[in-house]
Amino acid sequence: MSTQTSTENTVGYVPEHTPRMQFAQHAPEVYKAMIRLDAAARQGVDPTLYELVKIRASQLNHCAFCLDMHTKDALAAGERVERIVQLSAWEESRHFYTAKELAAIELTEAVTVLTDGFVPDEVYERAAKQFEEAELAQLIAAITVINAWNRIGVTTRMVPGHYQSGQHK
Amino acid sequence: MSRTQILDREVAQAMSALSAASKKGLGDPVLAELVMIRASQLNHCAFCLDMHLRLARKSGESQDRVQLLDAWEETEDLYSERERAALALTEAVTVLTGGVPDEVYERAAHHFGEAELAHLIGLITAINGWNRLMVSRRVPPGGYQP
Numbered sequence: 421m422s423t424q425t426s427t428e429n430t431v432g433y434v435p436e437h438t439p440r441m442q443f444a445q446h447a448p449e450v451y452k453a454m455i456r457l458d459a460a461a462r463q464g465v466d467p468t469l470y471e472l473v474k475i476r477a478s479q480l481n482h483c484a485f486c487l488d489m490h491t492k493d494a495l496a497a498g499e500r501v502e503r504i505v506q507l508s509a510w511e512e513s514r515h516f517y518t519a520k521e522l523a524a525i526e527l528t529e530a531v532t533v534l535t536d537g538f539v540p541d542e543v544y545e546r547a548a549k550q551f552e553e554a555e556l557a558q559l560i561a562a563i564t565v566i567n568a569w570n571r572i573g574v575t576t577r578m579v580p581g582h583y584q585s586g587q588h589k
Numbered sequence: 590m591s592r593t594q595i596l597d598r599e600v601a602q603a604m605s606a607l608s609a610a611s612k613k614g615l616g617d618p619v620l621a622e623l624v625m626i627r628a629s630q631l632n633h634c635a636f637c638l639d640m641h642l643r644l645a646r647k648s649g650e651s652q653d654r655v656q657l658l659d660a661w662e663e664t665e666d667l668y669s670e671r672e673r674a675a676l677a678l679t680e681a682v683t684v685l686t687g688g689v690p691d692e693v694y695e696r697a698a699h700h701f702g703e704a705e706l707a708h709l710i711g712l713i714t715a716i717n718g719w720n721r722l723m724v725s726r727r728v729p730p731g732g733y734q735p
Contacts, residue, residue: 440694446707449610457603457718481685531725534632535684539725545590557595557726564721568607571714575682575689576707 440577454568461561464554469521471499472507473528473559474566479508480532481570485578489588496585523550524559531563592727604722608715614708620672622650623658624679624709625716630659631683632720639730647735671700675709682713 444451462470471494478486491504506513510525517525527547530539547556572578612621622645629637645655657664661676668676678697681689697706722728 440698441703441707443707443710446704447610447614447711450607450614450708450711453603453607453610454714457600457607460597460599460603463597463599482688527725531721533686534721534724538633539727541590544592544725548590548593553593554595557593558597558600560593560722560725561597561600563725564718567721568714568718571682571685571717572710574685575678575694575710575713577689 436579436581437577439579440575443572443576443578454572457568458565461558461565464558465562467497468499469524470562471497472503472517472521473524473563475504476507476510476525476528477532477563477566478570478573480529481567481574483570483573483578484580485573485583486566486570488580489583492583492585520550523547527559528563531560532567592725594726594728596722596726600722604715604718607711607718611708611711611715615705615712616708618648619650620675621712622648623654623668623672624675624712626655627658627661627676627679628683628713628716629720631680632717632724634720634724635730636723636728636732637716637720640733640735643733643735674700678709679713682710683717 465473471490474490475487475494478490494504495501503516506516507525510517510522514522523546526543527539530543547559551559612618615621622641625641626638626645629641642655646652654667657667658676661668661673674696677693678689681687681693697709701709
């Protein structure tokens with residue numbers, strides 16, 4: 421992964437957009453709280469699982485910057501390309517994932533598209549079967565946090581393509 | 590099956606810091622309650638609705654403005670242009686799967702300075718976070734005392 425990925429093979433592509441605002445600069449205390457929240461929520465969540473959760477939520481929320489970041493982080497951590505590519509069709513590619521991962525991905529979808537209505541009992545219960553209670557509570561917090569980053573990323577139109585894995589760790 | 594009521598202390602404290610910093614930077618507590626009620630309506634968060642309806646009532650918000658918030662677009666004279674711009678942004682950032690359209694963002698940018706707008710985005714993000722934490726764990730309404 422390098423910044424070259426955003427400059428090579430781009431002949432004929434439309435120009436890169438600029439962000440709508442520099443969020444961290446205009447709301448530094450809010451940004452600091454987000455960093456603190458991020459660190460708190462990831463405690464007790466398996467990092468491999470969390471990357472899948474972050475990618476799936478970012479797909480649903482169409483957060484380009486977040487997808488750039490989390491796919492690069494997942495690949496750098498040794499995640500298989502196939503598991504990342506198949507994630508948006510996980511219901512049809514279940515054998516790429518563990519039962520625990522599937523329960524977490526399903527919970528991620530329910531918690532992410534909340535405006536469509538609640539978190540169904542069957543989704544919650546499948547997750548509760550796979551995760552111990554404290555672990556499940558952290559997973560819910562972790563899904564909440566990537567949803568928060570997605571909101572900031574999409575609203576301020578953060579620019580994808582320049583992230584280098586490990587940059588924000 | 591009852592749902593977990595565990596909320597990690599550090600997560601809760603960071604969430605509170607996120608809300609507090611956003612509210613402070615926005616500097617408009619009346620608008621902040623409207624934003625938090627509207628997001629909680631869209632996300633169907635019973636605990637959050639109960640809490641923010643109580644807070645709005647306690648701060649002297651009019652019953653009409655609270656009750657008609659779900660239909661703010663059809664009630665032109667109840668909310669200011671600035672509030673309407675903030676509510677439109679709240680809806681776009683909350684639903685999110687349709688993106689945040691340029692006209693919605695620009696309408697908000699017209700009424701809010703960049704720092705105010707950043708904190709408004711922070712506040713919408715924060716209440717969406719609380720909505721997710723409460724709905725996922727099915728925290729019952731009524732537990733909040735102002």
